[in-house]
Amino acid sequence: xxxxxxxxxxxxxxxxxxxxxxxxxxxxxxxxxxxxxxxxxxxxxxxxxxxxxxxxxxxxxxxxxxxxxxxxxxxxxxxxxxxxxxxxxxxxxxxxxxxxxxxxxxxxxxxxxxxxxxxxxxxxxxxxxxxxxxxxxxxxxxxxxxxxxxxxxxxxxxxxxxxxxxxxxxxxxxxxxxxxxxxxxxxxxxxxxxxxxxxxxxxxxxxxxxxxxxxxxxxxxxxxxxxxxxxxxxxxxxxxxxxxxxxxx
Numbered sequence: 164x165x166x167x168x169x170x171x172x173x174x175x176x177x178x179x180x181x182x183x184x185x186x187x188x189x190x191x192x193x194x195x196x197x198x199x200x201x202x203x204x205x206x207x208x209x210x211x212x213x214x215x216x217x218x219x220x221x222x223x224x225x226x227x228x229x230x231x232x233x234x235x236x237x238x239x240x241x242x243x244x245x246x247x248x249x250x251x252x253x254x255x256x257x258x259x260x261x262x263x264x265x266x267x268x269x270x271x272x273x274x275x276x277x278x279x280x281x282x283x284x285x286x287x288x289x290x291x292x293x294x295x296x297x298x299x300x301x302x303x304x305x306x307x308x309x310x311x312x313x314x315x316x317x318x319x320x321x322x323x324x325x326x327x328x329x330x331x332x333x334x335x336x337x338x339x340x341x342x343x344x345x346x347x348x349x350x351x352x353x354x355x356x357x358x359x360x361x362x363x364x365x366x367x368x369x370x371x372x373x374x375x376x377x378x379x380x381x382x383x384x385x386x387x388x389x390x391x392x393x394x395x396x397x398x399x400x401x402x403x404x405x406x407x408x409x410x411x412x
Contacts, residue, residue, distance in 0.1 A: 168387065168390075174265065175278050176266050180374045185262065188262040192262070193208055198319070201258050215262075216272055217260075217272070218388075218389075220274065221277050223302070223304070223332070224236060224304050227283060227306075227311070228250055230307055233251055235306065235381070236339065237255070240258070242257070253285055254285075255281075256277055260273055260276075263382065263389075281293075302333065305332065306334075309346065315346075315351065319359070333362050336365045336366070339366060362387075364383060
């Protein structure tokens with residue numbers, strides 16, 4: 164059955180991170196007003212009287228070299244974004260925790276998003292990497308850069324490779340704020356959305372220490388994942404189950 168995209172804010176409370184009743188939850192992913200970096204065995208710890216389920220998803224970042232896959236993963240996790248581009252030499256995973264409030268019943272959930280990033284050249288050289296990235300994946304973020312027309316034109320080829328796969332598909336356009344170097348017009352983006360029926364999100368290059376930079380993208384991703392019914396677990400994640408960093412030399 165085809166996945167029907169939910170309208171924004173129809174499933175989770177939009178901008179909940181700005182509401183007073185969210186502070187207790189978001190404080191568990193922040194430290195001194197900056198995002199916490201969670202290790203393999205770490206997760207947000209709530210008081211005993213607050214029961215919060217954690218749902219787990221695997222997200223694959225797809226796109227040409229240089230579009231900003233590693234930078235996007237760092238941005239979503241609140242990590243430092245590399246100043247210079249470097250080709251990811253294997254598979255790198257990043258864990259992101261994000262609390263949401265369901266609109267229907269007011270239930271609060273922690274989304275544990277494990278982002279899988281693999282370098283384009285590594286995927287070409289090693290046949291086993293793409294199957295590893297695809298295994299039990301729940302969503303694919305197809306990236307293109309607004310400053311690289313070829314990366315936008317390659318989207319159809321990327322998405323076609325996932326035809327029939329029961330995964331959430333979203334497109335993310337990076338470097339949206341570099342207007343002077345923009346190679347992709349808004350009309351082209353609108354035509355693409357109409358043709359492929361895939362939402363297109365936008366991120367810029369500027370980063371602040373707050374949650375506003377990532378809230379809209381993470382909320383959109385969480386909403387589509389929850390709507391898809393692809394939740395794979397509501398039990399504590401077992402360390403080592405799928406957490407790994409593979410470096411190829």
